[in-house]
Amino acid sequence: MNDTERGIADRLHSAAIHLLRHVRTEDAESGLTASRLSALSVIVFGGPISISDLAAAEQVRPPTISRLAKEMGWEGLVRRERDSTDRRIVRLRATAKGRQLLLEGRERRIAKLAQRVAELPPEDRERLSDAASALERLFLAADHDGAGP
Amino acid sequence: MNDTERGIADRLHSAAIHLLRHVRTEDAESGLTASRLSALSVIVFGGPISISDLAAAEQVRPPTISRLAKEMGWEGLVRRERDSTDRRIVRLRATAKGRQLLLEGRERRIAKLAQRVAELPPEDRERLSDAASALERLFLAADHDGAGP
DNA sequence: ACAACTATTTAGCATAGCTAAGGTAATAAA
DNA sequence: TTTATTACCTTAGCTATGCTAAATAGTTGT
Numbered sequence: 001m002n003d004t005e006r007g008i009a010d011r012l013h014s015a016a017i018h019l020l021r022h023v024r025t026e027d028a029e030s031g032l033t034a035s036r037l038s039a040l041s042v043i044v045f046g047g048p049i050s051i052s053d054l055a056a057a058e059q060v061r062p063p064t065i066s067r068l069a070k071e072m073g074w075e076g077l078v079r080r081e082r083d084s085t086d087r088r089i090v091r092l093r094a095t096a097k098g099r100q101l102l103l104e105g106r107e108r109r110i111a112k113l114a115q116r117v118a119e120l121p122p123e124d125r126e127r128l129s130d131a132a133s134a135l136e137r138l139f140l141a142a143d144h145d146g147a148g149p
Numbered sequence: 150m151n152d153t154e155r156g157i158a159d160r161l162h163s164a165a166i167h168l169l170r171h172v173r174t175e176d177a178e179s180g181l182t183a184s185r186l187s188a189l190s191v192i193v194f195g196g197p198i199s200i201s202d203l204a205a206a207e208q209v210r211p212p213t214i215s216r217l218a219k220e221m222g223w224e225g226l227v228r229r230e231r232d233s234t235d236r237r238i239v240r241l242r243a244t245a246k247g248r249q250l251l252l253e254g255r256e257r258r259i260a261k262l263a264q265r266v267a268e269l270p271p272e273d274r275e276r277l278s279d280a281a282s283a284l285e286r287l288f289l290a291a292d293h294d295g296a297g298p
Numbered sequence: 299a300c301a302a303c304t305a306t307t308t309a310g311c312a313t314a315g316c317t318a319a320g321g322t323a324a325t326a327a328a
Numbered sequence: 329t330t331t332a333t334t335a336c337c338t339t340a341g342c343t344a345t346g347c348t349a350a351a352t353a354g355t356t357g358t
Binding site for chain 2: 003005006007008009010011012013014015016017018019020021022023024030053056083085109110111113114116117118120123124127128129130131132134135137138139
């Protein structure tokens with residue numbers, strides 16, 4: 001098709017918006033809010049993480065995560081642990097409950113999307129499969145998933 | 150590569166999250182909040198739209214849009230127009246200012262993404278270009294862009 | 299006319315973002 | 329070692345944006 005970089009970027013951007021809007025409808029099921037799901041995803045897939053680092057990953061300010069972490073602690077989604085060598089640092093670790101809720105929610109998202117993929121003509125599935133690694137390379141330097149809106 | 154539907158869905162999902170997280174960093178520049186940008190995008194690209202229809206497109210409840218529309222009116226981003234045949238209906242139409250702010254913001258997003266695309270090896274760009282139309286077909290039935298988080 | 303339905307708004311509440319400022323721990327410098 | 333600075337987190341208070349329930353206004357059907 002010999003698309004320009006601008007053209008490719010434009011179409012990928014639109015597709016990403018539609019894709020996430022489509023899967024987001026499953027999130028209510030989990031009983032967790034979008035910000036909790038997103039933060040939990042970073043913690044589950046990336047392992048224990050400090051308040052500041054999680055704030056950076058989520059593109060919000062530390063006080064926002066500080067409060068979120070407190071609430072998610074009350075709700076039994078994460079455990080708060082003090083770093084033993086630097087006691088200023090609070091590390092957040094997913095509990096079994098938090099991990100399970102997140103994984104179930106993610107499964108629902110992926111399943112809904114997979115259903116759409118399955119409805120595509122085979123040659124389209126082929127193209128997407130071929131493009132998947134290229135898409136991953138687009139953001140190699142980037143941080144982790146984070147369930148995303 | 151012979152990926153399963155589940156595998157393809159999973160990788161597309163991750164890629165979409167990374168992609169939008171990447172471009173979202175440009176949005177502060179516009180001086181508009183995420184909800185305003187998203188609503189404005191639906192209005193600019195889809196044309197005048199009622200409160201209820203916009204609420205459906207944005208996946209929020211009508212009162213949320215009602216208030217947003219009022220504020221965006223004050224801010225000179227949209228005009229509120231009563232439908233002449235059914236005077237219950239309020240149609241929102243982008244002002245020149247609203248349209249310009251939105252298009253500039255979108256340009257910044259696309260440009261940032263295009264830069265990443267340009268850094269890929271040529272065969273990856275080729276694959277993405279090939280996949281773009283397949284991605285569009287994934288959500289044919291779906292509603293409009295809407296700037297998306 | 300009037301009952302029922304539809305579109306929007308108002309009111310009141312919860313969540314989640316921000317900045318500013320405070321507390322405590324670690325580190326650098328005198 | 330004492331002092332000053334820096335780093336990490338929290339608290340307090342504000343704004344924006346989501347929700348539900350209920351009110352208002354316009355339309356439609358009997």
